[in-house]
Amino acid sequence: MNWTTVATLTAACLPGILIATPAIIDTVLRRARQQPTPPARPLPPRRVLIAASMAQTTLLAAGAAALGAAFGPRVGLAQLSTDAFQTPAGALTALSAAVLGSAAMLAAYYGVFRPRLDPQTLAASEGLRQEAGLASRVLYGGVVEEVLMRWGLLPLAVWLLTFPLGAGAATFWTANLLTGLLFAALHWPAYLSAGCRPTPVFFTASVVLNTALALLYGWLFLQYGLLAAVLGHAVTHLMWYPLDRRMWRPPALPA
Numbered sequence: 136m137n138w139t140t141v142a143t144l145t146a147a148c149l150p151g152i153l154i155a156t157p158a159i160i161d162t163v164l165r166r167a168r169q170q171p172t173p174p175a176r177p178l179p180p181r182r183v184l185i186a187a188s189m190a191q192t193t194l195l196a197a198g199a200a201a202l203g204a205a206f207g208p209r210v211g212l213a214q215l216s217t218d219a220f221q222t223p224a225g226a227l228t229a230l231s232a233a234v235l236g237s238a239a240m241l242a243a244y245y246g247v248f249r250p251r252l253d254p255q256t257l258a259a260s261e262g263l264r265q266e267a268g269l270a271s272r273v274l275y276g277g278v279v280e281e282v283l284m285r286w287g288l289l290p291l292a293v294w295l296l297t298f299p300l301g302a303g304a305a306t307f308w309t310a311n312l313l314t315g316l317l318f319a320a321l322h323w324p325a326y327l328s329a330g331c332r333p334t335p336v337f338f339t340a341s342v343v344l345n346t347a348l349a350l351l352y353g354w355l356f357l358q359y360g361l362l363a364a365v366l367g368h369a370v371t372h373l374m375w376y377p378l379d380r381r382m383w384r385p386p387a388l389p390a
Contacts, residue, residue, distance in 0.1 A: 136204045136205050138204075140200070140204050141197065141201050141204050142200075144196070144199075144203075144282050144286065144361075145193070145197040145200050147278055148192075148193070148200075148279045149193065150278075151271065151277075151279040152192045152193055152275065152279060154268075154270050154271045154275065155271040155274070155275035156185050156188050156189050157185055158266050158268070158271060159188065160181060160185050161266070162325070162328065163178075164178065164184075196279060196283065199282050199284075199287025201287075202287040202290070202291050203282075203287045203290050206290040206291045206293075207286070209290070209294055210293040210294050210297070210302075212293065212357065213290070214360035214361065216360040217360045217363075219358065220360055225359060229355055229359045229363040232351065232354075232355065233366060233371070234370060234374070236347075236348065236351040236367070237348075237371040237374045240347060240371065241374060241378060243343070243347075244340070245378070245382070248336065248339070248344070251336045251340075252334075252336055252337065253332055256331040256332045256334065256336075256337050258330075258384075259331045260331050261379060261383040262329065263325065263329040264375075264383075265379065269373075269376045272375075272376065273369045276371075277365050277366075277368040277369035277372065280318070280368065281352065281364045281365045282361075284314055284317075285314075285361060285364045286356075288314050289310060289314050289353055289356065293306055295310075296310050307353075307357060308350075311349070311350055311354070312346070314353070315346040315350050315353065318348075318349040319346050320341075322341055323338075323341065348368075348371060351367060352367050352368055
């Protein structure tokens with residue numbers, strides 16, 4: 136196992152963890168205060184929750200970095216950056232794929248799913264993204280989530296699936312799909328805790344959009360390495376953020 140890579144990827148996750156965690160904890164605390172009945176046990180102080188959450192996420196990132204370093208070489212998914220990505224043509228192809236894939240996701244969100252989301256879910260989900268901010272979305276989503284999902288879990292899933300399916304493209308895409316579905320599901324707790332209603336439209340939008348993006352990021356990882364997947368994820372948020380800012384309407388204050 137390449138421990139230098141493990142340490143480097145863990146360190147690369149720290150800025151995103153440091154930026155995103157306070158906003159996540161503030162959302163949890165705000166929702167707890169809005170509950171009609173107080174929790175059976177009082178929550179720890181904000182600083183304790185933030186420190187504990189940061190430590191937990193850092194350990195998860197380190198574990199994912201180690202998983203990828205252990206299983207990635209066995210299944211051909213151990214490149215931070217491939218030779219192709221280091222050429223102008225390869226980098227342009229990866230960037231173009233990221234832009235086109237993100238544009239398709241945004242078209243589906245704004246054209247198909249957003250008009251069908253109930254007002255409470257719409258306000259909660261878009262409000263949560265506004266609270267997160269651009270830096271958190273790029274650094275946590277683009278770096279931390281890619282280390283966890285693409286670098287860590289995807290090679291493990293491919294390796295496990297080689298036993299029943301054998302090596303090959305079908306195994307990779309099956310693993311990419313399964314980890315994409317998990318990627319979608321892992322978004323649910325944050326959105327539900329922010330106030331989204333667990334409706335069929337909410338779950339359908341989450342599964343379809345997040346899984347499609349995960350398939351794109353997984354392909355970028357396979358073809359061009361982890362840095363291309365990070366780039367793709369960052370491009371999604373860079374394209375989405377100004378649209379979120381333009382379309383979001385803060386909830387009206389009570390009279």
